[in-house]
Amino acid sequence: MNIQGINIADLAEKYGTPFYVYDFNRVEEKLEELKRAFHVEEKRCEIFYAMKANSHPVLLDLIRKKNIGIDAVSPGEVEVALKAGIAPDKILYTGNFESSGDLARVYKQGVRINLDNSRSLNKLLNIGKPETISFRINPGRGSGKYEHITTGGEKAKFGIPIDQVLQAYKKAQEAGIRKFGVHTFLGSGILDEDHFPEVVALLLEKANYIKSKLNIKFDFMDIGGGFGINYFGEEKSLDIEETARKSLQKFDDLVDEYELGSPHLAIEPGRYVVGDSGFLVTSVTSVKESFRKYVGVNAGFNILLRPALYGAEHDIVIDGKQNLGKSEKVDICGQICENTDIFARDRKLPTVEEGDLMIFKQAGAYANAMSMPYNMRMRTAEIGILDGQEKLITRPENLDDFYNRILVNEM
Ligand SMILES: Cc1ncc(COP(=O)(O)O)c(C=O)c1O
Structure with a gap:
């Protein structure tokens, strides 16, 4: 071979x-393909590479050169991404049973923070007031290739139920935070193009609910990762162009319908990139x-x-x-x-x-x-x-x- x-x-x-x-030329191709399909240059979508998939510094350097952001899930990942030269404003930290210590470490670095527990907001506000805050919603359902990589739904440890999320955004507003994101992620290894516009619809419906109660305008709406690749015995591959076209179309339609202002879509591919x-x-x-x-x-x-x-x-x-x-x-x-x-x-x-x-x-x-x-x-x-x-x-x-x-x- x-x-x-x-x-x-x-x-x-x-x-x-x-x-x-590793075939790093292939990684470059995948990054270009994603950027083209999701119209990143036109600022219709922001890509955060999920570095947990593979955080080798050479790979992070390719990500930096392609001007792509990073999805980091620990203070360690944030610090490794920064060391690779990724700018703080291109890093989104998504917590997971965040400790005050974790939050202090990432807050200090000036990266965007996406919280996975409404209670974490109190911890964060005790440390400081971030410019932007986002919360990860668990919409009550999930879908992953295996049960173990399904990250939404009642049995998933991730995300926050919508009623709690609403209270958390309210508290953030009261604390004087003025910029917002919203996030969800249902599961990994998906080969069905229609899954992604469905996640867009689910997230925007929740965003509309939050907007209707709190009059929040979101800067970014993040559907996480999940873009699958062929492993073994798979009958079809994910058509990323079709996935992107359908997702962006759904996004634009619903932003108009719900009058959500001018947010952009965000995605966090890991597996698909590398x-x-x-x-x-x-x-x-x-x-x-x-x-x-x-x-x-x-x-x-x-x-x-x-x-x-x-x-x-x-x-x-x-x-x-x-x-x-x-x-x-x-x-x-x-x-x-x-x-x-x-x-x-x-x-x-x-x-x-x-x-x-x-x-x-x-x-x-x-x-x-x-x-x-x-x-x-x-x-x-x-x-x-x-x-x-x-x-x-x-x-x-x-x-x-x-x-x-x-x-x-x-x-
Ligand atoms: C928050 C978050 N974003 C993105 C990803 C990347 O998922 P994938 O490799 O399926 O694209 C993961 C994976 O677990 C994740 O937890």
């Missing part, structure tokens, strides 16, 4: 496996004939958690065997000492042998970002490819990194 003319087997030879490799630009390259360590046929690789859920966490499936190829018939069904597993460390069950593949390179596709988002050194299996290297040049952009973690944090060995 090749990426921008670079041979993956050569990278494996040079750096050893496992490693993540998901299909990343690949996890592993080596097959052994094949085991037990009650089932298992193929083991030198990775585990410590570096690719999505299958164990959500039951997510990635497309998997055996390098050099892409054109061979899929002659067997195997379970693919990692080396972590947990029975949930299974990447795929009953996956049809060509005959796999020890030493084969097994490549997990669509591994750019929520992949390395969730890595951990469980079982003393450390986080892995990352390689970036841009304009036909490859570079090691993160070295593998080692045991010294572990010991560096240990202060006491005996007590």
